[in-house]
Amino acid sequence: MNVLKFLAVGLLSLSFFNCNNKDSQTLKPTVYTVGDSTVKNGRGNGDGGLWGWGDFIGQFLDTTKVSIENHALGGTSSRTYQNLGLWDTVNNKLRTGDYVLIQFGHNDNGPVNDTIRARGTIKGIGDETEKIDNLITKKHEIVHSYGWYIRKIVTDAKAKGAIPIIMSPIPRNKWQNGRIPRNNNSYGLWAKQIAEQEQVTFIDLNKHMSKKLESFGESGVTGTYFYLRDHTHTSAKGAVLAASCIIDDLKASTNPLKQYVLNEPKIILPKKINFFLIGDSTMAISDNPNTIGWGVPFPKYIDTMRVNVINKARGGRSTRTFIYEGLWDKAKTEFKAGDFVFIQFGHNDAGNIDKKKYRGSLKGMGEETQVVDRDSLTETVHTYGYNLIKMIRETKETGATPIVLSLTPRNEWPHGKVERRTDSYVTWAEQAANAEHVYYMNVNDLVATKYEGLGKDQVKLFFPQDHTHTNLKGATFTAKTIAETLKNSKASGLRDYIELPKK
Template sequence: MKINKFILFAFFVLFLVQFQAEAQQKITVYTVGDSTVKNGRGDGTGGLWGWGDYIGQFLDSTKIRVENHALGGTSSRTYQNLGLWDVVYKKLKKGDYVLIQWGHNDDGPLNDTIRARGTIKGISDKSEKIVNMITKKPEVVHSYGWYIRKVVKEAKEKGAIPVVMSPIPRNTWKDGKLPRNNTSYGLWAKQIADQEKVTFIDLNDRMASKLEKFGEAKVTGTYFYQKDHTHPSAKGAVLAATSIIEGLKASTNSLKNYILENQVIKLPRKINIFLIGDSTMAENSNENAIGWGMMVPRYFDTTRVTIVNKARGGRSSRTFDYEGLWDKTKSEIQPGDFVIIQFGHNDAGKIDSEKFRGSIHGISDETRVVNRADSIMETVHTYGWYMKKYIRETGEKGATPIVMSLTPRNEWPNGKVEQRKTTYVKWAQEVAAEEKADYIDLSDKVAQKYEVLGQEAVKVFFPKDHTHTGRAGANAVAETAAEELRNLKGSKIRDLVLGKKEIENLPPVELNK
């Protein structure tokens, strides 16, 4: 039976109208503020988030929807001068809510050629006439309180319900305590809320009190980053949102009626960084043969990253594929992940006997059929062919491949660290260039450090043999790998590596556990 196209169209229109009607019936919670409410585009760039990105997960989405209109870098003044409040004001309807938080940027100069975003301190009606050095136009600058009051009053005019908050605390510790802003912007925000008879939440004190229970060591690197004392991580943003929810529950504000009883907070998925390679990268139980992949997690932001070390001792680019290790790894890769590829130490082995792990030299499509010890025929390819396979199939999974050259051995011909510049280092680079993949010459970067340290000092890094490092040696290679990843132009992995200052403050690595 054929269904009339007109009837289908009518059903579609009816569905669309109903959907729009339901959307209009929902109460909207608007958030206005600075980067601590919405950092950047709200996508977690740099691992930084605003509490406005998570507040919606605490509320009943069948009745409430959240629109995060905050903008980083704005003060209570510039947010309104830019017309951002006008956008929200025009959309407001009776029963909506406006969550308001400014203060971090209001302390800047009233007039300069950089931002000109400062406000007059306090809540008075004092004003100052200026010719804005950026816009070149006359402007009357008011107090912080004046701008907050304007937003509150105009929200109330539309029948919306304002909630004023003190700015979140900065991660700057003194004698085990975080500074409060209860004599400045927190105080002034409260004074305006009290005068306008609207809800005030002391977000600053609520959040700071929680953080102080954790202590500085736990807070830094979990809720905030050492590189940034103002903008929280995802966990920090959730903590701020939790503090707001607790403040609402303790208030008479009707928004508390929409708070979910059993909240399930979803943090962003951690990005996986897969490592594939041999024993110089692998996780080994022998303390005298530690792969650098065991040490590299300490150089990454593990609140956002999981290092998945799939490297396996004794494997070559060929056997990692032949044994199904690559297929197992590939099945776990998700879009947005990274795969660091490093082979070469075992590819120089015999192709048709013993361990059957050698690959054909070079990067061509040359093949050779060999009869393995188990009488199974295998088509063996070049080192470059296997590397290309890993690169291409990583890309097909929506992940990013990064090729690294093999690590140098503790051999010093003519006083220089041994490197395979004419073979595996060269071929790895050629493959990466051909496939347009990122490439890091880890061999050369590590060798340079070894030569600065000197042959005697480097001996300590190799307690077993000339190929495998101990814990300290593995850490030296891991640190170098992290440095090069952080300097990898155009790659998103840079954002996931710890900064220089954070690395400098890492505890030293002992020779033994």
């Protein structure tokens, strides 16, 4: 019995071992990315429109056969990434057959010891060291060369049976005589040297991506692959471009990771949100150069890499006619959760209620109505405030966020000051916004105050046709004022999407 029992236990153990062995063989290898913010920016969700290539590399690989984990962290150097224990986290997870994509360098050039970052490494790939008392950690530390830190990641990965791949740092969006300077005499060179010494795959991402960017030209790069405000971190398109360069070089290599590269990858960029502009001619597109709405130049102040500006404003419309003509119902079918809807009326709401044009709305915020006969039809006319609140509420129902703006100021200067209309449409727009707890901007006062700073003669140049409509210069003045206000307002929720030119 004892012998039989021993055999039974042995067979069970062997069976268990075989099952486990089979499971380990069917586990997908994992591709780990380690690096700085050019590999993973922030939380990797595109805050500020900035992305790292590690967030998109997985779209080029067959994720039914390989897993992707982006462990990069912004602000780190090859030294601080390891000192913070981030490499240990990855190293402890590594299994035979995994891959480690390594890219550092952008932050290694900083001071070795200071009270701000203390993240710099000794230049080169040598064994020289520098002993410091770290001003941040308050600990004694031996600082090594850039190459030493890269080599440590490589040898640790190899010891686990993983396959390291070293990359030179991506280029910065800095141009000299139509070209992007390379880092092939510094971090790119040192990364290559370590790869050669350790006999691992090297991808010259800096060189490959620089060539791609130069083929587009500086004007084709800035505002598409990089933001004007940031020469180091890429947009989503820039991150995809970097990832594609890595994949191209990988396919040309002998590295086994190439077997997981998709032949026809489907790249999905982050979905844009929409800014809908709903209003009258002071916002609308126009063929008349003397009646340009501020919505025309407005996109130049918006991050159009992440936002579509859709101008639905229509000249001659009031809150009443925009609704009556079906323009509102048609527009709101396009609103989606995450979108923003700018609503601005008032200039035409003061028109005739029961006479030709039929565009006037009742004054105020009340529930009162007036029935009007027009062309064998009857129309129930509501107050300006009622119509505005209707638009606000129906915008909310779509999941979009309404933004209420007062009407623009006219070129009218009673008593030497620009007319404010605080006794009517400006106040009613604010009351509607407050009643529905949505963001309100007093464009009338903001722009009028700036007009008064310019003076009558300068402002007159904005209004070549009449006292209401501006030319492009005047429309741009208003658009910039609105953009600046949104940028400076946390309550608007739009600061992140505003792109103001550098002064």
